[in-house]
Amino acid sequence: MTRIAVLSDIHSNLHALTAVWARMDELGIDSVFCLGDVVGYGARPSECLAMIRENKVRTVQGNHDALIADGSLRLDFNVYSLAAVEHNRKLLSQDDLNWLGALPTSFREGEDALFVHGAPDDRDRYLIYLDDLQDAAASVLDEQGPGVCFFGHTHHPVVFDGQGFIPVRQKKIFLEDSLRMLVNPGSVGQPRDNDPRSSFLWWDKSDGSLNFERVEYDILGARHDILEAGLPRILGDRLLEGR
Secondary structure: OOEEEEEOOOOOOHHHHHHHHHHHHHHOOOEEEEOOOOOOOOOOHHHHHHHHHHOOOEEOOOHHHHHHHOOOOOOOOOHHHHHHHHHHHHHOOHHHHHHHHOOOOEEEOOOOEEEEOOEOOEOOOOOOOHHHHHHHHHHHHHHHOOEEEEOOOOOOEEEEOOOOEOOHHHOEEEOOOOOEEEEEEOOOOOOOOOOOOEEEEEEEOOOOEEEEEEEOOOHHHHHHHHHHOOOOHHHHHHHHHOO
């Protein structure tokens, strides 16, 4: 298993997921991992979930996954997000809801890789600011030693080496053997870094490199699905600008 793809925040965007999957086929990816939020925001939850489940993608639970699976949870969602939660829940089977509800909040791949949705110790916490990333990096380094912690939730591609940010625009970044680096692949279905293309990464374990990919997809088609479903227009319009 040499090439490992890491996806996050698909958010029921079938057009984006399909385009990313085609790119992964081109790259000869050996295995795929997902950092959560397969559902939410978009209009095609059942199709996205089917693709993830049929391909046996190892997945952690995102906050949208959790709330759609269990409506009794009390999470801080805005009215647009809640509208999508209700829409998505109605389209999923009980088996799908049970699968989402049973997802782990983290898992490991060997000793050198940890996969989470938000922070290593809190699924719902955003790792955005320098202090938050430094705290998270220090805690996992102290507990687990060097390696990489993959996280999602923010919809921004990020590489953090414990002290500062490494520009993702380099596209290929090498892991440091002595560090526990924090890495976000960005969002497949709802990028928020002002680039509307889908974002994901693949980890080449043969040389320790992280390779960031941006993939064009049918954004207008995804927006059309959202509007046709009667979801808030903002959920479709934001896809056009990647915000």
